[in-house]
Amino acid sequence: MEQPTGALRRLTKRSQFQRAAWGNRAGRSAFGLQAIATDAPEPGIGFTVTKKTGNSPQRNRIKRRLQRGCDSMRA
Numbered sequence: 001m002e003q004p005t006g007a008l009r010r011l012t013k014r015s016q017f018q019r020a021a022w023g024n025r026a027g028r029s030a031f032g033l034q035a036i037a038t039d040a041p042e043p044g045i046g047f048t049v050t051k052k053t054g055n056s057p058q059r060n061r062i063k064r065r066l067q068r069g070c071d072s073m074r075a
Helices: 014-021 056-074
Strands: 024-027 032-035
Touching: 014 032
Parallel strands: none
Antiparallel strands: 024 032
């Protein structure tokens, strides 16, 4: 699947998520954000949902909805 052009790129590789984990963190009750400065011209975004949230279908549904929300912001 080809990514739409826009201001956000998607993090897809484990190494990208691990690198972001070393960055700054901002946590709230329902949401956690990890960020790191990069040389990339556009910011990257990736989603992880913990097992605390629910079973696998529920977690995948949450990730798909978040991805669709970001994709709609790109268009």
